[in-house]
Amino acid sequence: MSSLLSWRDLGIGCVISEPGNSVQYKTGDWRAHRPVIDQTKCIKCLLCWVYCPEPAITRHNDDRVEINYDYCKGCGICANECPVKAIKMVSEGV
Amino acid sequence: MVYEVRWHGRGGQGVVTASDLLARAAVLEGKYVYHAPEFGPERRGAPVRAYTRISNEPIEQHFGIYNPDAVVVIDPSLLKLHDLILSGIKPGGLLVVNAKTVDSDLLERAKELRLSLWSVDAYTIAMDIFGNPLYNTPMLGAFTRAAGLVKLESVLSAVKERFRSPVAFERNAEAIKKAYEEVSKIV
């Protein structure tokens, strides 16, 4: 948030009128480890997409999956659940 | 002038209904009213009171009735409680009771207070018509006649509105009319 609104700018009641605007809040910096997909190993089973709590895994039209690092919190569920071990957790470094 | 009535009976006898109906009948004649039940946790059988205040002018006072112009005793078993039923009644006021015969003590008290005392055998009327000791509407009929405050037709209109079932209305109307005719002035 760059600047906070004044009370005069608030809508009526306790409402957020912009659906899904949490996309403006990037949680990627919560991450200590980042998942990296080896697309050559990926079998497009979509389990990582299903299990991702954010969701931070994009499912493309051809069922190819891609990590969205803007939101990935680095929990590593995707790597743990990948049946072909196509996802590795890599340190973000300090 | 404000006319104030206090009703005595027992829970389950329709004491509150009698007062309520009187109030609604008076409204139909363009009068102002305040009817209030004395509510407690009492269930069937406990002594219950209700109050009706009737006036040609708007009524502002929202307190209980302590010096009634009239007292109606719906339940005969309360008649022996003279202090209770006569409490605060205005000298020269009206007392309408449900009794075959009025005992001499009560008659004496009524005379002392210069009350006009009317009685009706609502028990027989109720048993004949309802087969049950439902005294409230007969006593309303008796009061209507004794007090001459509201017209019998107004009372019947109020009763008709209250009892949506035609049978219930017919019976209650009959009881009211019978008591209206049979009630008689003792003193």
Place this chain on the structure above:
Amino acid sequence: MAVGVQVGRQTRVGMSGNEAVAYAVKQSNVDVVAAYPITPQTIIVERIAEYVNNGELNAACVAVESEHSALSACIGASLTGARVFTATSSQGLALMWEILWIASAMRTPIVMALANRALSAPINIHCSHDDAYAVRDAGWIQFFAEDVQEAYDLTIQAFRIAEDERVLFPVIVNLDGFILSHGVEALYVLDDESVNAFLPPRKPINTIDVEKPMTYGPLVLYDYYMEFKRAQAEAFNNSYPAILGILQEYSKLSGRNYAPIKTYGMEDAEAALVVLGSSAGTARFVARRLREQGKKVGVVSLTLYRPFPRDELARVLRRVKSVVVMDRSYSFGSPGAQLFMDVASALYDEKERPLLVNAVYGLGGRDFTAEQAEMAFRIALETARSGEVKERQVWLGVR
């Protein structure tokens, strides 16, 4: 159609306060009623259920399992854009308490009839104003009816006020338990067409809509909570002129005068009572008798309790010598009971102001008799005469 005597476009009928409220709700064409029965309010919801089950009112009656759920359901229903009503009393309102604040902050127009009853313990089913007072800070507009007519009129006005886009706050219509809830009086009811014209269908601003999804009731932390409260406070205070306008409009329509406060004898009163609810009539009744004896007494009663009509009250009271503020409740450990504190702060900024005495009376249905009212006037007169407050707070009608 109410059965009664036709007088112009209105009908003169006899009804109890509860019946009158239910009839007003029916005429207001409510959509959802969620309520839980509690003495002395029960007849209201019973009557509404009768209207619905007999096909006289097209509404949903949600017979919830508690008052907490009643108000919760009302908030949900109100967010859909529906016209919503509930009714409760005392312990029921206490159980709703948590949700009252949410209804107000969410700006959900809900109308509630509150049959005033004393709070336990000891348990009691009769009138005190404990319940209304206990929610005075919750952001609900509150009216007090003086008689059955007002209970009817204020219920209709409450819908219009609550739903007005300059207001959008829930509204409580107080009616004294038993005294008015069960008291039968003569009143005039409007014809349905007039009610419809005065109270058109609700036009909500935001509603739950799959096509336009919004988030209602988010978490607001210290970065924004105060701004939300400031906005709510401003909106609540700004509702005042809208309320005034609607009261005036209804006055014109009904021929019965509605304003935030009612006064009697205040043109020249030296001593006055300030009261709420059904005691107003009793106080006036006694004041008339005292004025016949040459005593300069007056009565001020509040029809609108929240937002508090501070300026109006100060205007009529500032030149009076002494005022007894009547509270049908007690506030433990406070400088006075609830209405007393309101009146005292309303007068504080005035250069001239009356001496104030607080009278606690009528708790748990203790009858507020003419004798008690007279006693209160005598205290006010004596205080005015001596120019000295003997006792800041008195209890009337207690052994």
Place this chain on the structure above:
Amino acid sequence: MVTQIKTVKELPREELFAPGHRLCAGCGVPVLVRMVLKAIPNAVIVNATGCLEVATTIFPYTSWRVPWVHNAFENAAATAAGIEAAFRILEKKRGIKRPKVVAFGGDGGTFDIGIQALSGALERGHDMLYICYDNEAYMNTGIQRSGATPRGAATTTSPAGKVIPGKLERKKNLIEIAVAHGIKYAATLNPAYPVDMYNKIVKAASVEGPTLLHYFCPCPTGWRSDVDKSIEIARLAVLTRVWPLYENDNGVYRITVPVKTPRPVEEYLKMQGRFRHLLAPENKWLLDQLKQDIEENWNRLLKLVELSQKSS
């Protein structure tokens, strides 16, 4: 007819739950929410106070792309009931299209403080789906025991002490409570079984009337487990019979994921700090009780399945 899927490939692509929420890494609840919104895109959500509510709507941001309402902690079912009743009458009066009302409550908001409102709503027959995401303690306020906390688990109000090693009481059976109301559909869910989960959600939503789903919700923070193991733990809960996957469809119980030979419960317990003390020899008595609970629940379920299938 309800459309059931066979593989996750058939899951709708649309995401009505946005990223950028503040739930913990490895939290189990978003998997449920995403699935619900895929299965019921015309949902109106009512959310009881709890982690899900708090972390997804921190003003000025919301993760919800469907209408969403938070009222209070114990009243999600009542709020949902009000919305449902209102839409029903508005549909009749003004032709407004009625959405499906879905309520989310945690185990606190469902098993404990909210059970009265839930019971009332189920009894009144509102057309709504109630979903309990059960992480087996009050996680939002910092891991206090609930009526859903299993026997033996350590929480901050049932700590693994020297004398009392964790919670001594058994977990309530939510499905049976719900079924006792005579509702038409109730089922358990587990994130490790997404197809089963999706199909049950679709089924529950297709019922006209109240339905209930009970979701096993991994909570790495409250369970003191590794964040990447949430789904693995969830799967083990099923395979150890800790969390049987079953449904009650019109009075008939059916196990949807059969577990012929259960894995040892210890495999499930040892992955979670909240149970670790149970593996100490001195606490074997409590571990045995927990095991007995699990076995009793499973056997009871088998009986219910047999009984209800025979009588149907």
